[in-house]
Amino acid sequence: MRAYHLLSLLPSAEMATFLIVLCLSSLLFPSVILAAPPRTPIDVAFQKNYVPTWAYDHIKYLNGGSEVHLVLDKYTGTGFQSKGSYLFGHFSMRIKMVPGDSAGTVTAFYLSSQNSEHDEIDFEFLGNRSNQPYIVQTNVFTGGKGNREQRIYLWFDPTKDYHSYSVLWNMYQIVFFVDDVPIRIFKNSKDLGVRFPFNQPMKIYSSLWNADDWATRGGLEKTDWSKAPFVAQYKGFHIDGCEASVNEKFCATQGKRWWDQKEFQDLDGLQYRRLSWVRSKYTIYNYCTDKSRYAAMPPECRRDRDV
Numbered sequence: 367m368r369a370y371h372l373l374s375l376l377p378s379a380e381m382a383t384f385l386i387v388l389c390l391s392s393l394l395f396p397s398v399i400l401a402a403p404p405r406t407p408i409d410v411a412f413q414k415n416y417v418p419t420w421a422y423d424h425i426k427y428l429n430g431g432s433e434v435h436l437v438l439d440k441y442t443g444t445g446f447q448s449k450g451s452y453l454f455g456h457f458s459m460r461i462k463m464v465p466g467d468s469a470g471t472v473t474a475f476y477l478s479s480q481n482s483e484h485d486e487i488d489f490e491f492l493g494n495r496s497n498q499p500y501i502v503q504t505n506v507f508t509g510g511k512g513n514r515e516q517r518i519y520l521w522f523d524p525t526k527d528y529h530s531y532s533v534l535w536n537m538y539q540i541v542f543f544v545d546d547v548p549i550r551i552f553k554n555s556k557d558l559g560v561r562f563p564f565n566q567p568m569k570i571y572s573s574l575w576n577a578d579d580w581a582t583r584g585g586l587e588k589t590d591w592s593k594a595p596f597v598a599q600y601k602g603f604h605i606d607g608c609e610a611s612v613n614e615k616f617c618a619t620q621g622k623r624w625w626d627q628k629e630f631q632d633l634d635g636l637q638y639r640r641l642s643w644v645r646s647k648y649t650i651y652n653y654c655t656d657k658s659r660y661a662a663m664p665p666e667c668r669r670d671r672d673v
């Protein structure tokens with residue numbers, strides 16, 4: 367139920383009545399309008415869900431794999447990927463970013479299908495000089511087409527503690543969360559002619575590498591190799607998705623899993639308020655409002671406005 371769409375159509379007296387009815391109905395039928403945050407992730411060991419992808423000797427395992435360190439030095443970065451491929455679900459990682467002088471480094475956590483017209487859901491954490499803020503860049507590719515960058519600052523120092531970064535993906539929406547705060551939504555706007563990832567299973571990837579040609583202040587700040595090795599720390603490794611083979615088109619359980627249910631099909635009022643707080647206070651760049659790139663606001667952006 368899209369209460370926020372209806373509301374904007376109603377004059378204020380009717381609006382008041384509507385709100386009262388809405389409140390009453392929420393008491394009687396809580397699930398009608400109350401959404402819920404995704405299920406709390408459960409920490410598991412790295413090897414349950416992941417394998418290293420490259421530079422195996424630059425991944426360090428601690429406490430039986432419940433904690434993993436990715437190491438970047440002047441020879442190489444490193445990365446890992448999920449064993450399985452998934453169609454829809456909830457994917458979460460706890461990460462403590464490279465501390466100190468991390469300028470030029472990028473830590474990424476993303477979902478991607480493995481074909482040419484690929485779908486991809488990206489978090490990229492751009493390092494910075496000591497005590498300068500990280501940038502979180504997100505992007506969504508559908509059918510090989512991206513160009514949907516958003517960039518924000520965080521409201522905390524991501525190098526001091528572990529924080530969770532997660533993606534909720536179902537037929538209705540893709541939500542990027544930082545801890546419990548939704549920082550971005552990408553709603554299914556198929557009816558407006560926008561492709562939505564729904565039939566290409568994705569693997570989950572993470573990596574740490576040198577990107578000093580673009581990452582920090584647009585490439586002006588170079589990686590200081592005298593500060594190497596750079597280390598990003600990981601925990602959590604939570605995957606709760608519908609496992610599909612790479613070629614399989616649909617999950618047998620689609621529509622029946624917890625993330626398909628009503629309360630996960632849209633954000634609730636509190637989540638929308640948090641999203642607007644992030645948008646208004648922490649946004650650096652949003653393709654949705656970049657008129658030099660998109661004269662008309664891309665359709666999916668019109669849909670993801672808040673109440």
Ligand SMILES: *[C@@H]1O[C@H](CO)[C@@H](O)[C@H](O)[C@H]1NC(C)=O
Pocket residue numbers: 492493494495498499500501581582583584
């Ligand atoms: C790094 O710090 C500078 C100066 O505070 C800032 O302009 C920039 O956005 C920060 N982040 C990155 C990744 O460049």
